[in-house]
Amino acid sequence: MTKLRIGLLGTGPWAGYTQAPALAAHPEAEFTGVWGRRPEAAATLADTHGVKAYDDVDALIEASDAIAFALPPDVQAPLAARAAAAGRHLLMDKPVATTVAGAREVATAAAETGVASVVFCTMRFAAGTAPWIAEQAAAGGWLTAHAQWLGSLYAADSDSPFAASPWRREKGGLWDVGPHALSVLLPVLGDVTGLTALRGSADTVHLALRHASGASSTATLSLSTPQAASGTAVELVGERGRVAMPLGGDAIGSFRSAVDALIESARSGDAHACDVRFGLRITEILAEAEERLA
Incomplete structure (x- = not known):
């Protein structure tokens, strides 16, 4: 089957250590490029893996079937909602957002367009756990x-x-x-x-x-x-x-399994148990805990 084209938003340590190498090596994914808030960091990461660095986030969304995220949660959430509204599948980092409103916006956009989503909670994808x-x-x-x-x-x-x-x-x-x-x-x-x-x-x-x-x-x-x-x-x-x-289980291998899960969900149409709705529920629980601590 045709490879799933996946773009990466984010250029920090987690993107460099985990997402980018996993996407570049995945046999069923085509790593389409990198966008970051620091263009020089995006260029460096893209050069390392032989892909294109994008200055325009919407251009990378347009060039991809799915978007992977390695961004702070409250930067990630509105961009994920934007990608979902454009019909792109989502491979998000945890937490989806640190506000219920932010997480709900992503979940609503994904539901309205029917895109697949996976939230990379490492233990749900690591080989040992x-x-x-x-x-x-x-x-x-x-x-x-x-x-x-x-x-x-x-x-x-x-x-x-x-x-x-x-x-x-x-x-x-x-x-x-x-x-x-x-x-x-x-x-x-x-x-x-x-x-x-x-x-x-x-x-x-x-x-x-x-x-x-x-x-x-x-x-x-x-x-x-x-x-x-x-x-x-x-x-x-x-x-x-x-x-x-x-x-047990290394970060790159765990992220590769998360990519597997997204590809399977995108192809089958079946929701993954660790999708954006689950991510929303986690945000709701943590927001309630934060309120009680306050």
């Missing part, structure tokens, strides 16, 4: 779950290139790693029907969630953990005892 999530969701019988997403972007000993991100600095762990935790908890335990939120040190946030299945969960989210204490863990507790989420 995606099958595990599906297995635990099918098994059921869970009483509670405990998730920790502890990053060290803002630790004193951090040298992460993502620490320079203004939106992460403003929004903290709730919005950056919160979508990862919810992308695991929701398919296993069901939608969130109630929540409480409490601040810890620095940007650390603790969430307590009630789910549609009757189960409850907690999530601790941070970008300011010392490197020695950072890490990710999810433990489910239920009829089968305690089950811990395995880790």
Whole structure:
């Protein structure tokens, strides 16, 4: 079948490390080009992968069947709505937006034009975690779950290139790693029907969630953990005892799987479980948590 033409919006570290190399190497995708808010960065990234750098975002949208995003969420959302309105499929980063209105605008545009969409919540596509999530969701019988997403972007000993991100600095762990935790908890335990939120040190946030299945969960989210204490863990507790989420899968391979999912959804017309509607629900939950913290 004809390759899906995919353009990339964004030129930051995540685009350079993950999206661009995955798109360039994907056997069923044609990497059509790069647009960025910094033209010189777009030119450098495009040259690295032998594609065209675009000065006009609408020209890249016009030249593509789908658009992948590596932009801050509230820059991403209006451009995604614009691309969807033009009939382009969407491969979005998480969170879709940090406002419910912004996320809803994208979801509405995608629904009106019937385009396919996938939100790149890494654990839903990583080789080590995606099958595990599906297995635990099918098994059921869970009483509670405990998730920790502890990053060290803002630790004193951090040298992460993502620490320079203004939106992460403003929004903290709730919005950056919160979508990862919810992308695991929701398919296993069901939608969130109630929540409480409490601040810890620095940007650390603790969430307590009630789910549609009757189960409850907690999530601790941070970008300011010392490197020695950072890490990710999810433990489910239920009829089968305690089950811990395995880790594994590189970022490029995970993004390649997300591209696979978008291509399949675009060709079949079947919505993916981790689509923009799911992204909207994550934004709604995190916005409610933010309100409670305020």
